[in-house]
Amino acid sequence: MLLSGGLDSTVALAIAEKEYRLKTALFFDYNQYALKGEKEAAGKIAEVYGLSVEYVELPWLAEGSSSSLIRGGGAISGNPADSTGVKDRYEGTEDISSVWVENRNGIFLNIAAAFASWQECSVILTGFNREESILFPDNSREYIDAVNKALDIGEIKNIRVESPTVDLDKKKIVKEGIKLSIPWELLWSCYGGGRLMCGKCESCLKLKSALVGTSAEKIVSFSKEK
Ligand SMILES: [Zn+2]
Numbered sequence: 001m002l003l004s005g006g007l008d009s010t011v012a013l014a015i016a017e018k019e020y021r022l023k024t025a026l027f028f029d030y031n032q033y034a035l036k037g038e039k040e041a042a043g044k045i046a047e048v049y050g051l052s053v054e055y056v057e058l059p060w061l062a063e064g065s066s067s068s069l070i071r072g073g074g075a076i077s078g079n080p081a082d083s084t085g086v087k088d089r090y091e092g093t094e095d096i097s098s099v100w101v102e103n104r105n106g107i108f109l110n111i112a113a114a115f116a117s118w119q120e121c122s123v124i125l126t127g128f129n130r131e132e133s134i135l136f137p138d139n140s141r142e143y144i145d146a147v148n149k150a151l152d153i154g155e156i157k158n159i160r161v162e163s164p165t166v167d168l169d170k171k172k173i174v175k176e177g178i179k180l181s182i183p184w185e186l187l188w189s190c191y192g193g194g195r196l197m198c199g200k201c202e203s204c205l206k207l208k209s210a211l212v213g214t215s216a217e218k219i220v221s222f223s224k225e226k
Contacts, residue, residue: 001025001051001125002108005041006189007207008165009127011173014180015164016125017049023121025051026112030101031062031071033193041188048183056111067101069191099191099202105138109147109161116159128163131170131206141166170210177216184219196223 001016003009003025016022025046029035039055046053062070105126112124126144133140141163148160165173177184189207190197197204199222211217 002112002127003027003042003046003051003053004127005038005043005045005187006127006203007170007177007187007210008129008132008173010045010182010187011177011180012125012127012163012165013045013049013051014182015176016162020123020125022049022051022125023119024115025053026108026115027053027055028058028108028111029055030058030065030104032069032101033071034069034188034191036193037188037190037197041186044186045183048186054115058107061101061104061107065101068098069101100136103138105143106147112161113151113155113159117155117157122158122160124159124161126161126163128166129170129173130167133166139166170206174210174214174216178214184216185221187220190222194223194225196221198223198225 001009001013001022001024003013004027013022013025025042027039027042029039032038043053109124109126112126116122116124128139128144133143137143144161144163144166151159151161165176168176188197190199190204191201192198192204197207197220199205199208204222207220208222211220
């Protein structure tokens with residue numbers, strides 16, 4: 001199970017644990033701005049669901065990347081640095097190049113396939129979402145199908161990728177999360193590296209708007225800083 005500590009992967013976990021005997025949560029450290037918050041969230045959430053966590057460090061991905069989600073990466077197009085460390089959100093433009101981390105999901109899923117093989121797991125679970133797949137094609141069902149085709153050939157054991165959230169948008173994922181009583185207070189869905197989720201980056205804004213009017217709205221806390 002790929003676990004970042006954010007909403008999508010946590011809800012994917014909560015759905016999957018009804019159906020599968022989950023073994024390990026994989027957390028990837030690529031020196032992202034959100035590392036501290038994500039790592040802490042993933043560790044605590046895994047504990048709630050009784051999973052052990054493997055922390056996989058990918059320093060080379062951070063070193064080579066120009067993504068603004070990574071320390072040392074480039075700036076998000078047209079926006080100055082903000083107090084969270086991440087250089088502000090990318091104002092809804094369709095230019096994703098500044099927040100793109102090179103082949104991130106491809107790297108994560110292929111590393112996960114090795115872990116799955118070692119640990120005799122047949123399914124790799126991930127928290128993709130439908131909305132994200134519009135801008136990030138490596139979050140789509142089509143991508144999962146393509147990775148599964150590659151794993152059929154590239155791995156001698158029977159391992160496939162599944163995402164219980166791939167057809168859901170953020171609002172529906174929140175709804176599922178409420179139904180399954182996920183630990184809302186532990187989530188980290190922010191691109192930034194502050195003490196609290198910034199409430200201003202693209203990821204925070206998406207979560208905030210999906211939470212409006214729900215019972216989880218008051219539980220998830222964001223920084224009050226302007
Ligand atoms: Zn944020």
